[in-house]
Amino acid sequence: MTFADVRLNIxxxxxxxxxxxxxxxxxxxxxxKDLVWLRGTNGVGKTxxxxxxxxxxxxxxxxxxxxxxxxxxxxxxxxxFQGHRDAVKPSLSVYENLVFWARLSGRSETVxxxxxxxxxxxxxxxxxxxxxAGQIRRLALAQLWVSQKPLWIMDEPAAAxxxxxxxxIDDLIAEHIAGGGAIILASHAAPPQRAGIRxxxxxxxxxxxx
Amino acid sequence: MxxxxxxxxxxxxxxxxxxxxxxxxxxxxxVLSVIALGADKTVLATLGPALIxxxxxxxxxxxxxxxxxxxxxxxxxxxxxxxxxxxxALAASKLLSQWILIVLPLLIxxxxxxxxxxxxxxxxxxxxxxxxxxxxxxxxxxxFASACLISYRSNGLLLxxxxxxxxxxxxxxxxxxxxxYAAGGVFDKSFQALAGLSLLAVxxxxxxxxxxxxxxxxxx
Numbered sequence: 001m002t003f004a005d006v007r008l009n010i011x012x013x014x015x016x017x018x019x020x021x022x023x024x025x026x027x028x029x030x031x032x033k034d035l036v037w038l039r040g041t042n043g044v045g046k047t048x049x050x051x052x053x054x055x056x057x058x059x060x061x062x063x064x065x066x067x068x069x070x071x072x073x074x075x076x077x078x079x080x081f082q083g084h085r086d087a088v089k090p091s092l093s094v095y096e097n098l099v100f101w102a103r104l105s106g107r108s109e110t111v112x113x114x115x116x117x118x119x120x121x122x123x124x125x126x127x128x129x130x131x132x133a134g135q136i137r138r139l140a141l142a143q144l145w146v147s148q149k150p151l152w153i154m155d156e157p158a159a160a161x162x163x164x165x166x167x168x169i170d171d172l173i174a175e176h177i178a179g180g181g182a183i184i185l186a187s188h189a190a191p192p193q194r195a196g197i198r199x200x201x202x203x204x205x206x207x208x209x210x
Numbered sequence: 211m212x213x214x215x216x217x218x219x220x221x222x223x224x225x226x227x228x229x230x231x232x233x234x235x236x237x238x239x240x241v242l243s244v245i246a247l248g249a250d251k252t253v254l255a256t257l258g259p260a261l262i263x264x265x266x267x268x269x270x271x272x273x274x275x276x277x278x279x280x281x282x283x284x285x286x287x288x289x290x291x292x293x294x295x296x297x298x299a300l301a302a303s304k305l306l307s308q309w310i311l312i313v314l315p316l317l318i319x320x321x322x323x324x325x326x327x328x329x330x331x332x333x334x335x336x337x338x339x340x341x342x343x344x345x346x347x348x349x350x351x352x353x354f355a356s357a358c359l360i361s362y363r364s365n366g367l368l369l370x371x372x373x374x375x376x377x378x379x380x381x382x383x384x385x386x387x388x389x390x391y392a393a394g395g396v397f398d399k400s401f402q403a404l405a406g407l408s409l410l411a412v413x414x415x416x417x418x419x420x421x422x423x424x425x426x427x428x429x430x
Contacts, residue, residue, distance in 0.1 A: 056288050058428050076294040085285025091224040092217075103213050104293040147293065 003150035003180040004069035006078055007031045008053060013062030015048045022048055026062070028200065030182045032150070035173065038186040040202030046186040047084070047155055049202070053184050054081040054153040068150065080149035082157060086140035090129025094120055094139060097128050102146040114142040118168055133160035138168065145172060152176060154185035211295065211303045218307035228276075232269040233315045239265040240323050251328040258327035259337045259388035263381055265323075266316055266341060267348065271370050273312045274352035277304055282360045282426065291427055297420035305346075305353060305416070313345045336391025340404060344384040347408040350415030351376040357422035361429065380407055 008030045015023040022045040030036055030053075038046050051057040052064065055075020068078050088097055098115065102108045115121045118138040123131070128139060137160050144152060157169050170192045173183055177196070191197055222229040243261050247253055254261075281287045290300055320341060324334035355372040359365035383404040390398035 054292065056291070056427055076292050079292055081288065081292055083285055083288070085283070085288075087285040087289040089217075089221060089284070089286075091221060096217075096220070100213060100217050101289070101293070104290075104295060143289070149292075 003032065005032050005067075005180070006069075006150040006182050007065075007067045008151060008182065008184075009063070009065045010049075010053065010059075011063050013049070013052060013059035013064070015045060015052065015057075015059050017048075022204075023059075023202070026202075028053075028184075030151070030184060032180045032182055033177050033196075034182045034198060035177055035196060036182075036184045036198045036200055037191055038184065038200050038202060039188075040186075041204075044202045044204050046202060050081075050083075050153050050155050050184065050186055054079050056081065066151075078149055078151045079153060080144050080147040080151070081153045081155075082140055082144045083155045084159075086136055087143065088128045088136050088139055091127065093125050093127055094131070095124035097139060098142055098146060101143045105147050105149075107146060107148055110146050110148070114146045117145060117172065118142045119164065134162055134165055137161050138165060141169065141172060150181045152181060152183045152185075154183065154187075156187055157185060158187055158189040211299045214290070214295070214300065214303040215307040215310075218304070219310060222307075222311050229311045230315065232273045232312050233319055235269045235272060236265045236316055236319060236323070239268065240326065244326070255328040255330070255333070258324055258329040259333065259340075260385060261327070262320055262323060262337055263341070263385055263388070266320075266345070267377055267381060269316060270312065270345075270348055270352055271373060273308075274356050274369060274373070275366060277308050277353060278356050278423075279360055279365075287423065288427060291423075297423050298416050300423065301353075301357075301416045301419035304419075305349060305412070308349055308353060309346065313349060317341055317345070330392075332392045333388070337388040339391060339396060340384045340387035340401070343387070343401065343404050343408055344380050345408075347380045347411035348377055350411040350419075351380075354415055354419050354422065357419045357426070360423075360426045380404070380411075383407055 011027045013023060013026045014021060026049060028036065038049065040046055048057065052059050066073050066075060066078055094115070095111065098111050099108055102111050115124065118141050120135065120138055120142065128136065131139065141157065158166055161169065166189065174194070176183060240261070244254065247257065291297065317338065320338050321334050324337060352369070352373050355369050358372070359369055362368065383400060386400035387398065387404045390400035
């Protein structure tokens with residue numbers, strides 16, 4: 001899968017919760033083949049920023065523009081989001097869960113390939129409720145992949161996942177970037193040994209002023 | 211959109227009968243009213259339509275919360291939004307699946323309950339038709355209220371407080387239509403009023419539910 005040129009521009013975004021400013025004047029620009037790795041301590045606003053980047057939340061101030069192949073687009077047209085909540089229904093089987101999301105993107109033929117990629121082949125008929133936390137995360141990654149969107153927003157993809165799962169994530173990321181996609185992710189895991197990762201470290205606003 | 215409706219039905223079928231709670235409530239309510247009012251057939255037959263409407267309204271009030279909150283809590287809602295499905299299509303799909311899962315079973319048992327109350331056939335038909343035409347409005351109000359309250363953890367009571375005032379006009383016209391059927395059939399004025407109410411509720415409700423969902427997504 002190769003994608004047309006995709007761009008996301010966030011400029012001067014601030015986010016507050018109540019009277020506390022979480023993110024102050026944050027700017028980020030992402031384009032095809034970029035891998036942006038957000039780092040920062042807990043509560044510094046990584047998830048809030050990722051939700052803004054995914055179009056799931058609006059910053060209090062600031063501008064966000066998205067283009068795909070040169071045309072201005074909305075967030076749902078280009079964005080796939082993997083968050084803390086995995087949108088997996090325990091009473092449906094692995095296959096039923098995945099095929100639902102694949103059908104919504106009009107690509108039900110990609111399901112088998114997605115299962116192979118995340119190492120869930122052979123568990124198609126198993127109820128998602130009987131999977132382990134790491135396997136559910138793999139299923140969530142497969143859901144991300146079947147959407148075939150150019151911009152991936154990933155919040156702690158490696159949570160609950162084992163070493164081979166970590167390798168699965170690294171492969172998915174490498175393949176996505178090679179195909180012209182873009183990724184913004186937040187993770188405490190050790191980054192893979194590869195060139196081209198752009199690290200962005202977030203600081204709490206109070207800390208930054210000191 | 212249909213894929214979402216079908217999935218919701220499949221999920222409900224695997225919820226070990228949770229979708230039948232409404233019907234169970236309806237039956238229990240009926241049995242209790244018969245005991246409370248005494249088994250006098252003439253009393254029961256006159257009060258029949260009103261009792262059935264009450265039971266349906268209460269049963270719906272108990273069922274509203276499930277539809278949207280679960281999808282909001284497990285992240286399905288935000289994924290549906292990002293799947294580029296318009297939120298109004300999502301709202302319409304939810305209304306359709308809720309109608310099939312919550313309202314339809316109630317409608318199926320209604321004639322038996324009417325028969326149990328000793329109601330005449332035209333009365334039973336009138337009540338059933340009034341329910342078919344009126345329940346979409348009730349469903350929209352409840353779904354709208356639950357969409358507004360998604361972000362609140364325990365919203366059951368608030369949901370009832372918000373929904374009941376909206377339901378009252380529908381209930382008044384619904385009862386009117388249930389009685390009016392014997393005189394004027396489905397083209398009785400009361401049926402027209404009820405149908406108007408339902409159409410208005412659905413027409414305004416779908417964008418309103420979509421707006422409430424959008425607000426929830428942006429503030430969560």
